[in-house]
Structures are given as C-alpha cells and as structure tokens.
Amino acid sequence: MIETENGVYLLIRMVSIEGNQLTYYQVKGNNLQKLGENAFAVKGSEEVRDIQFTVKNNMYHILVSTLQKQSQSGEVENDYYYAEGPFEEDPNLNRLSFSDPFSSTELREVSDLSMEYTEDGTLLLFKATGWTETRFRENTQFNIYQAKIKNNNETEVTRLSNTPSFSNFPIRVNPDTIIWVDHGGENHNLLVSSSRPEVITKADQVTKQALLHTSGKTIGMLSAGLFALLISIIWFLWPLLFMIIIMFTRVEAMDQDRSWVLYTGIFIYLIAAIWTKDLLFSESLLSRAPEYLSFPGSPILYLLSFGLISFAMLKIGSPTKDWSIPVQLTYFIGVHVLLITVIFGPYLL
Structure with a gap:
C-alpha cells in the first residue's frame, strides 16, 4: 500500500505456476x-x-527484487527489475544495473532500496558497496546512492554519502534531504545529506572525528610510503658507484666541479630507476593506485617528470649554496625519491 498526492493505492500479488498475478486497487473511502x-x-x-x-x-511503476536461488560464487545475489505501463499491460521487466560514479565497475551488494516517483522521474534510494578514498588500505565501503531511471531504463547514479563507516537505512525526508544511519564502531550516528543552502552552511565545518580520522589516515599512508625509501636504495647505488670511480680516476673533474659529472650521475640514476621500476611499480601497487597514477606507461612518465622537477629545484637552490657535485647529486636524488614516496608510497602495501 502506498499513499500519493492522488490517493491511496493497494497492490495485491498472487503467485501461481504461471507466474505472479498483480491486481491494482485505489482506496476510496x-x-x-x-x-x-x-x-x-x-x-x-x-x-x-x-x-x-x-x-x-x-x-x-513497479520495482521487482529477486534472489538467485543458486549462484556460482555461493554468495547471495540480488537483481532488480523495473517496469512501467498501463494497468492492463503486463510488465516488461528490465534488469537495472548501477554503475559506480567514481570507478569503472558496478556497485555491489545493493540493498535497502526504495522507489519514489518525482517530477524528475523515478528515483531509487539505496545503499551499496562502491569506491571511496576515505579509508586506509581499503578503497570500498557501503555508502548511500541515488539512481534516476531514464527513458531507456538506464540508471544515472549519484553518490549521496562518502564516509569511512558502514552506511545503511537511507530515508528520504523530503525532495531535498535524506537521512541514514552511519555505523562507526560502538557509536551509530544519524547523518543528513541535503541540497538546501542553509543545511550545507551548517555542515561546512571540520569535526573533531573527521580531523582525527584524516590525521590517522595521513600518518598511515606516509608510514607505508617509507618502504619506497628502501627500494630506492637500489637506484642510489649505481650513481654512488659512478661517483666513487670518478673520485679515483678523474680527481680533477671532482675538484673543479665539472657539470658533466653531475649530469652523468643523474642520467645513471634515472636509467637505474627505469630499468628496475617493477620493484616499486608492481602490478599490485598500480591496481590500488587511482587511474591518474596507474595508466599505461605512467611509471616511466612520472619518473621522468619527477626528475625534471627535482632538476629544476636543484638549479634554483644550488647557485646560492655553492654545493659540490656529490651534494648536488644527493639533493637531486633525495627530492626525486621524496616525490615518489609521497605520491606512490601510500599504495605500496
């Protein structure tokens, strides 16, 4: 039974061998x-x-939820079908799919789904597992989503919540506002998402809980990035070996700070980094990293780009410091490794 602006309606379902028989009624008195x-x-x-x-x-307008009696994965699988039409016309059920708006995959474990017809069309409110960057080492979580059913029965999905905690039981309070329960450990919070400016203004602040969570995630990601420093030692060994050879064979080049010594050391370092890039840029790291860091050829591109940035910083700082060639090379490598550690290190583990 539902109540709309036009009255109260009742749907009765009878199940038989032929299928599901639906009868629609309107309550009048x-x-x-x-x-x-x-x-x-x-x-x-x-x-x-x-x-x-x-x-x-x-x-x-009907939304049918079905359960797979047997699934290959052994997990419970729900499917959702939508249809609309005149009362005497049998439903032409179309299976709905829900694409994650922040990844290239579909949302999983869709549940707590409710349907409402608005001026914009049929809207579905539900929870599902999708991409999020609010957690450390985990990139998925249950959040609240809304899907608009288009004329071709495709869905336009919008994420309404983005928290590191388990979100469920979404309820639409009015066309502009929804509420849901956010399970955060022992405490459960009632959170609100709204498009009303006065609500957004009140919510536009950093809470103590959000600050603690952000700080913890930042420290955790930086600590994971320290492993990149260990891997980069292999890259540093080759220019170090080159500098030792120069010290014993071309002493005057070191004493006179010949620029070719620095450039050769940088070249050897970058070649070593590119040659052994798989030690750091493994398949598991690239699978965890966002798309703007993991596209084909990204390791070489970022290694060379960070090299240009490090060289530019070296040229800006070295003239005022009167650094020797070994110090300049060490500075270049240090900045280069620091950039890699900060950008790629958090996805190493």
Whole structure:
C-alpha cells in the first residue's frame, strides 16, 4: 500500500505456476476500486523477494527484487527489475544495473532500496558497496546512492554519502534531504545529506572525528610510503658507484666541479630507476593506485617528470649554496625519491 498526492493505492500479488498475478486497487473511502491487473514471470533460477510500486498518471511503476536461488560464487545475489505501463499491460521487466560514479565497475551488494516517483522521474534510494578514498588500505565501503531511471531504463547514479563507516537505512525526508544511519564502531550516528543552502552552511565545518580520522589516515599512508625509501636504495647505488670511480680516476673533474659529472650521475640514476621500476611499480601497487597514477606507461612518465622537477629545484637552490657535485647529486636524488614516496608510497602495501 502506498499513499500519493492522488490517493491511496493497494497492490495485491498472487503467485501461481504461471507466474505472479498483480491486481491494482485505489482506496476510496471504505471501498476498493479495481484499476486493473497484469502478470509477469521471472527466471526459474530466481525468486521474487519484494515488489515496490507507485502510481502516476494512471500508470503503474513497479520495482521487482529477486534472489538467485543458486549462484556460482555461493554468495547471495540480488537483481532488480523495473517496469512501467498501463494497468492492463503486463510488465516488461528490465534488469537495472548501477554503475559506480567514481570507478569503472558496478556497485555491489545493493540493498535497502526504495522507489519514489518525482517530477524528475523515478528515483531509487539505496545503499551499496562502491569506491571511496576515505579509508586506509581499503578503497570500498557501503555508502548511500541515488539512481534516476531514464527513458531507456538506464540508471544515472549519484553518490549521496562518502564516509569511512558502514552506511545503511537511507530515508528520504523530503525532495531535498535524506537521512541514514552511519555505523562507526560502538557509536551509530544519524547523518543528513541535503541540497538546501542553509543545511550545507551548517555542515561546512571540520569535526573533531573527521580531523582525527584524516590525521590517522595521513600518518598511515606516509608510514607505508617509507618502504619506497628502501627500494630506492637500489637506484642510489649505481650513481654512488659512478661517483666513487670518478673520485679515483678523474680527481680533477671532482675538484673543479665539472657539470658533466653531475649530469652523468643523474642520467645513471634515472636509467637505474627505469630499468628496475617493477620493484616499486608492481602490478599490485598500480591496481590500488587511482587511474591518474596507474595508466599505461605512467611509471616511466612520472619518473621522468619527477626528475625534471627535482632538476629544476636543484638549479634554483644550488647557485646560492655553492654545493659540490656529490651534494648536488644527493639533493637531486633525495627530492626525486621524496616525490615518489609521497605520491606512490601510500599504495605500496
């Protein structure tokens, strides 16, 4: 039973061998006025778990939730089907898919789903597992999403919450506001998402909990990045060996701070870094890193780009410091390794 601006409606479902028989009624006083009936069937491997409906412009809009009786993964799998049409027309169920708006995959474990018809069309409110950057070493979490069903039965998904805690039980308070329960350890918080300016203004502040969480994640990511320093020692050994050879074979070049010694040392370092890049830029690291860091050829591109940045910083600082060649080379390598540690290090473990 649902209540809309046009009245109260009732849907009765009867299950038979042929399928699911649906009968629609409108409540008028103490009587029921029959609006129509139709039927649908699902696959033999599926079981209907829930049916939601609404009525608009003398047409039904139904959302059918099914459960796979047996799945290859052994996990519970839910599917959602949507249909709309005149009351006497059988539903043409179309399976809905929900793409993660922040990754190239689909949202998983969709549940707590509710349907509402608005001026913008049919909207679905639900929780699902999707991409988030609010957690340390984990890039997925249950958050709250909204999906708009388009004319071709495709969905336009919007993420309404983005917290590191488990979010569920979303409820739409009004067209501009939703609330949900955020499970944060022993404490459960009731959070709000709204498009109203006065609500956004009040919420536009950093809380103590958010500050502590951000600080903890930052420290954790930087500590993981320290492992990049250990790997970079291998890169440093080759220019170090070159400098030792120069010290014993071309002493005058070191004494006179010949620039070719510095450039050769930098070249050897970058060649060593590119040659052994797989030690740091492993497949597991690239799979955890965001797309702007893990596209094809990104390790070489970033190694060379960081090299240009390090060289520019060296040229800005060295003329005023009167550094020797070994110090300049060490400075270049130090800045280069620091950039790699900060940018790629957090995804190493």
